[in-house]
Amino acid sequence: MTAQPIEQAALDAALETPEVAKPAARRRLSALRSLGPYLRRYRLRLLLALLMLCTSSAAFLAVPLAFRGLIDHGFVAGGQMQGHFLGLFGIAVLWGCASAARFYQVSWIGERITADLRSAVYHRMLDQSPEYFETTRTGEVLSRLTGDTTLVQTVVGSSMSMGLRSFFQFTGGLLMLAVTSPKLFFVTLLLLLFVVVPLVMTGRRLRKLSRESQDRIADSSAVAGEVLNAIPTVQAFTNEAYETGRFDDAVERSFTTAIRRTLMRALLTGGMIVGVFGAIVFVLWLGAQSVASGAMTAGELTSFIMYAAITAGGVGVLAEVWGDVMRAAGATERLMELMRAEPTIAAPAQPRRLPETRQARLQFDRVSFRYPSRPLTAALDGLDLDIREGETVALVGPSGAGKTTVFQLLQRFYDVGAGAIRLNGVDIRELHPNSLRAHIGLVPQEPVVFSTDALENIRYGRRDASDAEVIAAARTALADEFIVRLPDGYQTFLGERGTRLSGGQRQRIAIARAILKNPPLLLLDEATSALDAESEALVQRGLEAAMAGRTTLIIAHRLATVQQADRIVVLENGRVIEVGTPAELARSGGLYARLASLQLVS
Numbered sequence: 001m002t003a004q005p006i007e008q009a010a011l012d013a014a015l016e017t018p019e020v021a022k023p024a025a026r027r028r029l030s031a032l033r034s035l036g037p038y039l040r041r042y043r044l045r046l047l048l049a050l051l052m053l054c055t056s057s058a059a060f061l062a063v064p065l066a067f068r069g070l071i072d073h074g075f076v077a078g079g080q081m082q083g084h085f086l087g088l089f090g091i092a093v094l095w096g097c098a099s100a101a102r103f104y105q106v107s108w109i110g111e112r113i114t115a116d117l118r119s120a121v122y123h124r125m126l127d128q129s130p131e132y133f134e135t136t137r138t139g140e141v142l143s144r145l146t147g148d149t150t151l152v153q154t155v156v157g158s159s160m161s162m163g164l165r166s167f168f169q170f171t172g173g174l175l176m177l178a179v180t181s182p183k184l185f186f187v188t189l190l191l192l193l194f195v196v197v198p199l200v201m202t203g204r205r206l207r208k209l210s211r212e213s214q215d216r217i218a219d220s221s222a223v224a225g226e227v228l229n230a231i232p233t234v235q236a237f238t239n240e241a242y243e244t245g246r247f248d249d250a251v252e253r254s255f256t257t258a259i260r261r262t263l264m265r266a267l268l269t270g271g272m273i274v275g276v277f278g279a280i281v282f283v284l285w286l287g288a289q290s291v292a293s294g295a296m297t298a299g300e301l302t303s304f305i306m307y308a309a310i311t312a313g314g315v316g317v318l319a320e321v322w323g324d325v326m327r328a329a330g331a332t333e334r335l336m337e338l339m340r341a342e343p344t345i346a347a348p349a350q351p352r353r354l355p356e357t358r359q360a361r362l363q364f365d366r367v368s369f370r371y372p373s374r375p376l377t378a379a380l381d382g383l384d385l386d387i388r389e390g391e392t393v394a395l396v397g398p399s400g401a402g403k404t405t406v407f408q409l410l411q412r413f414y415d416v417g418a419g420a421i422r423l424n425g426v427d428i429r430e431l432h433p434n435s436l437r438a439h440i441g442l443v444p445q446e447p448v449v450f451s452t453d454a455l456e457n458i459r460y461g462r463r464d465a466s467d468a469e470v471i472a473a474a475r476t477a478l479a480d481e482f483i484v485r486l487p488d489g490y491q492t493f494l495g496e497r498g499t500r501l502s503g504g505q506r507q508r509i510a511i512a513r514a515i516l517k518n519p520p521l522l523l524l525d526e527a528t529s530a531l532d533a534e535s536e537a538l539v540q541r542g543l544e545a546a547m548a549g550r551t552t553l554i555i556a557h558r559l560a561t562v563q564q565a566d567r568i569v570v571l572e573n574g575r576v577i578e579v580g581t582p583a584e585l586a587r588s589g590g591l592y593a594r595l596a597s598l599q600l601v602s
């Protein structure tokens with residue numbers, strides 16, 4: 001998979017803002033509950049954060065009260081004046097400290113939970129068998145690991161505390177309004193309704209536009225991503241102008257949408273300022289009359305206006321936070337889907353241990369198998385095969401005969417449909433998959449090279465091997481020869497996906513890995529890609545060194561390997577059609593003889 005679709009998928013998922021329908025909303029909200037176990041781990045911190053939240057909210061709500069005292073009694077000379085000012089400053093200090101502590105605690109919890117979730121999902125994914133990835137795109141998993149966890153972090157680490165704070169602010173503000181002046185409270189409530197309802201409605205429209213604008217940006221990066229990955233093709237067909245035009249169109253569309261959103265926002269801001277200020281002026285006017293008639297003090301009026309502003313602010317933030325919460329709920333739902341995926345290949349409750357031996361005997365007993373995604377075709381059909389300790393057996397046959405499937409089943413990436421595979425007499429389903437795989441070394445057709453140096457790449461075969469052991473394995477696999485000529489020898493960075501190595505060199509790294517692992521059973525999937533004669537000879541010699549003294553099963557494409565095998569098994573349509581030594585099969589005049597006469601196997 002190239003980087004582009006992965007990034008695209010990540011972007012798509014990160015930008016996804018599901019529309020909020022009532023029942024779906026409730027269902028999604030309940031998804032947030034599955035974060036419970038993750039949150040519960042940090043109970044103490046949560047409690048502390050809540051305590052800080054209450055303290056800072058109380059201090060915040062006390063500010064207008066302090067002002068009221070200050071205005072009504074603080075401007076008279078004497079000790080009382082200082083007391084009021086000191087009181088106000090004390091509240092500010094408390095407010096500041098509690099807010100800082102709350103911010104730290106809540107952000108800590110948000111970051112921690114995101115890290116925990118990421119690790120948990122990643123761990124779960126590594127347990128899945130290849131079957132899972134036939135239907136789940138890796139790009140999707142990546143996008144969930146990055147985009148969705150970030151959404152959860154936003155909510156746990158900030159929106160949740162913002163929401164709670166605003167809720168306190170809103171309810172506390174309302175309460176204080178009612179206490180300060182019941183008459184003005186009802187008037188304000190009415191006015192707030194007039195301001196808040198259009199605000200929430202425009203907010204929704206704004207969210208839709210903002211998603212649209214993000215989608216348009218994603219469109220333009222999709223276009224750019226595809227084209228940048230194919231620059232040689234674009235230039236070879238001299239389509240630069242066409243591609244520039246296509247990108248310009250996408251950019252232009254994203255600009256138009258962004259401007260529509262900006263206009264909406266500008267209008268909303270203007271409307272809000274006029275609306276809120278108008279309401280304040282109106283209440284102030286009503287209040288001023290009360291002050292003039294002596295029904296209210298100037299301090300009471302000031303604190304009332306401040307509470308009104310606090311309450312309105314609380315509502316605005318709550319509306320914003322709601323959108324975030326819904327998005328995070330959707331993200332949590334998707335993450336939990338991944339967490340719920342049960343690996344199809346599970347270890348038995350009481351796994352058996354393999355007899356202590358460095359030898360491997362392999363028996364296929366009437367093995368039949370159909371891939372779950374293609375239940376109508378048998379990939380293997382009643383396969384019988386007995387491979388003795390130390391024997392080298394080559395699997396040959398036309399493309400699609402089932403050779404790779406044999407390897408897949410042997411490593412227990414899938415379970416057989418019928419029959420059994422036995423390693424040293426034990427059905428492999430009774431073993432722990434890890435202990436089975438510890439007995440097998442694989443040299444795949446297209447070896448994976450990780451973006452680290454040569455030394456670490458070979459050490460992947462056995463993580464606890466010493467440098468000397470790694471180098472010895474590389475020598476046996478004839479990889480040492482090219483590694484020492486690399487700019488930094490064994491410390492040379494091999495590039496992402498081993499792009500800085502040739503096909504033959506990658507193969508020798510894989511052979512060295514298998515030799516380092518030193519398993520009793522070796523599976524070789526020969527490279528079909530054209531290796532030049534010299535590099536083929538080197539790979540061949542490396543393979544021979546790896547095969548020495550162990551049971552080996554080879555998917556053979558080259559006649560050279562087949563000639564050295566003890567036995568050749570010819571597969572066709574998932575069935576064994578011929579078995580024998582190379583010489584016997586060549587004489588028998590069957591499929592192998594025909595293939596051999598073409599000097600081409602498979």
Ligand SMILES: Nc1ncnc2c1ncn2[C@@H]1O[C@H](COP(=O)(O)OP(=O)(O)OP(=O)(O)O)[C@@H](O)[C@H]1O
Nearest residue numbers: 371373374379398399400401402403404405406602
């Ligand atoms: N993951 C899969 N899901 C469904 N069908 C599959 C899957 N992998 C292989 N098959 C099918 O199973 C059959 C056997 O495939 P297999 O890969 O074992 O053949 P092969 O002999 O290794 O071929 P080749 O030499 O071309 O690699 C084929 O018909 C193939 O299309």
